Amino acid sequence: MCAALYILSTVTGYVLTSALLLKCPALLHRRKQGVFRSRHISHRGGAGENLENTMAAFRHAVQLGTDMLELDCHLTKDEQVVVLHDSNLMRSTGVSVDISDVAYVDIPPYLCRLGVTFQKECYCEGGDDKRIPLLREVFENFPTTPVNIDIKVNNDTLIKKVSELVVKYDREHLTVWGNSNNTIVKKCFKENPQIPLLFSMPRVLLLVGLFYTGLLPFFPLKEQFLEIPMPSIITKLRDPSRLTRSQRVFIWLADTLLMRKALFDHLTARGIQVYIWVLNDEEDFQRAFDLGATGIMTDYPTKLKEFIEKNSIRLSKE
Template sequence: MQTFPQPARKKKATFKITAAILITVLLFFIMIQFIPVTQTENHSFLKKGKRPLIIAHQGGDGMAPGNTLAAFSLSEKLEVDMLEMDVHLSKDGEVVVIHDDTVDRTTNGTGSVKDMSLEQLKQLDAGYHFVGPDGTHPYRNKGVTIPTMDEIFTTFPGYPMTIELKTADLLLADKMADLIKKHNMTDKVIIASFYDEALNYFIEASDGKVPVSSPSEATRNFVIAHKLFVERLIPMNKYTAVQIPMRASGLDLTSERIVKSLHNRNIAVQYWTINDEDSVRKLVEIGADGIMTDHPNFVKKVLDQEYGEVQ
């Protein structure tokens, strides 16, 4: 009479298959840990010691009208480590420093930046809407204008900066590459953008000599791979910095492991936009290289309390 396998035999076979799969996966992960990673050559933006760099977001948008000479000058007086700004192209092809693609929110004008000439943009009051802590408008009618990138480089020669390309226009990338070369700022700036095509084009336009922050796709791929412990599979050697928020898509990005993994490649880790004391202390604790903030005066105070004033 024919007999059928007993349940115990089926369980044993299933166990062997499962064990073989687990061993294969384990060996795969072990092998990945031996994959060498390429280190980035530019170390300029790694923190010195335990104190992270203070990066003035839009020059310090919480202290003065963002992306204006007024804000950048205040941050310079505070001796922040880096200035952060955003750039667009005017109708006549000038690189201008402004966050939005329209002038409505930050000036007394209306319309798209790309549809206005530099002369028209310069006529606007870039301090019009800024509200001070006492509820007044301290910069209204004070001659605060939208600056050009050329003005910024001329006014703050050699000052470290991170500059975001706010459009996908490849001409903007070309113009920025030319301005950086003209002002000898090659080793002093980080170029960033949420437009991967524009950022990758900039890398080519600058012959890969200007530091860049990792584009959105590369950052996303690295973060996902990091969570799966396979980040060594993701090439990052083109990038000098990774600029990320503390959380994204429900994921906590504030771990010592992600910072150490990027430091193994000599890549700086900079977080945005940080405006509270708990977050500052958390980022110091995990070894972040930079803290981008609207209130550099506040972050400086916290770091001075923690480590003493910079001499």
């Protein structure tokens, strides 16, 4: 009887302590400090309004007042850091060759029409700018705009060169980098621990596991940005009638586990920003902000700006 009471009191104490620290993490963790917070993030510069990852797209987004540019980086044959999503140029240029096998001067231009990955049956018609830019051009043209860099391949030289560019242009306080691959994120942190990190996919899974077991309030986190998809948008990108029952169950379960206001509020209180991607309609914008997301990543920066202004959504300073 005494042993049972002891176990019960111990479990009760743990649960209460966990609940308290979930709400008030400052009791155990020092809040992470950052010089910028982003609510409006332009995915690939705004791939639904201009050809993705072009200077025209970035310029348009910055002129609109976006809080952050999201972009992707690869390395060319002559070791130039380019802003490009795919490792192979077929989808973007019509030429089936890996970017790592082409010198920068020989890269073909973008096609005139590209599909918008996160908008069903939608295409973007390009303007005059069809050139794949260098990362340094983005830094030179937008020196005060925060940039979210997805390191697309596990390449030590790419990671080193991106870090060197960030340092050269004095952007360690205006850059966040990483990838879903945990090996890449570890290398990024080792190369330059001063550049804030994204959570990798294994770390996201760990985060969710810690949250549901009540251990998250006790666990230190080195990352400063949680960047996750809203699983429910999959049903808008694919024909629902073609989804199997197991696929629908998986989407529902993933959405239920990931989209948790208590989780987002806890991370925000610890100074960790929560970005949800890639959202392109008002229903999803509203849901993300209602859940407590710091910011939204979109292919349509104009649409998101209008939504934010119409709904008087302000970025919390907490």
